[in-house]
Amino acid sequence: MFCCSVISTGGTAWCIELVPCPLGQLITGTFSHLCVLQQLTGTLTLAVFSAVLGSLQFGYSLGVINAPQKVIEQHYGRSLGVLPEEPLLLSENSTETQEVHPSVVMYWSLSVSIFSIGGMVSSFLVGFIGDLRGRVKGMLMVNVLAVIAGLLMVMAKMWKPHVMVIAGRCVMGFYCGLSSGLVPMYIGEIAPMAYRGALGTLHQLATVTGILLSQVKPHTHVQ
Structure with a gap:
């Protein structure tokens, strides 16, 4: 005490x-x-763990787009009509690579970069949402964006994949920009002073854990 x-x-x-x-x-x-009272309680632990799940999603979204690059480019190419419906099969020992159409490269680059643009824009709204709805309600509210982003990318094959993936990545970036601001703000406010530094680092720990999880297993099996 x-x-x-x-x-x-x-x-x-x-x-x-x-x-x-x-x-x-x-x-x-x-x-x-x-x-x-300067001690960890079950309620505090649960609150912090629930909050850093948003940071975990942030880290996962940062790295998950890299592994399935070739698969996504093939879907983009077939959707744009610049690649055959059946992908070119190369032998394991072949050094040849299939040339990527400039349009596919452009849409792929946009799919990666739009995430950062969405996060940059939403970062300016962190304080506004945190004050308007409160920290807890704010984090719950922005989770809707993560659900929308996931649905857009899951349903990408139902329409134009390049449009759906880019839209989903943009919404996910918007979510991650808000979450990466609200989570440390909330943890810093509820943490006891004696544990504020230790609990404050969990945001970054969850972020890099999410990046690790996104790289553990390549997603080249996605078709």
């Missing part, structure tokens, strides 16, 4: 230091001691 030494100035209480103290100890005058 720790107590916060508080000084009141102009009707505002300021915490100047944390000191060990018995429960309920008071000092007369302008200073008082407010006892603060």
Whole structure:
């Protein structure tokens, strides 16, 4: 247990230091001691774990687009009519590579870069949404964007793959920009002062864990 030494100035209480103290100890005058619980609880652990799932999604979305590049380019090429319906089969020992059409390269580059553009735009709205809806409701609300992005990319083969994937990546980038701002903000506010630094690093830990998960197994089996 720790107590916060508080000084009141102009009707505002300021915490100047944390000191060990018995429960309920008071000092007369302008200073008082407010006892603060400085330990991890099950509720706090669950809240932090739930929050960093958004950071995990952010990291996964950063890296997942790289592994299936060739498969996605083939779908783009067939959709645009610049590649045959059946992909060219090369022997394992062959050094030949199938030339990629410039239109396919353009749409593939846009599929990758649109994620960052969406995140850049949404990052300016983090404070607005956090103040308007609160931290918890804000994180719950932006999860709708992740669901929409996932549905767009899952249904890519039903229409024009290059349009659906680019739209999905844009929405996912918008979600990740909001999530990467709301999550550390929320954790920093609910974490006890003694654990604020340790819990604050979980945002970055979850992000790099998501990147690792996206690279563990190549997605070349996707057809």
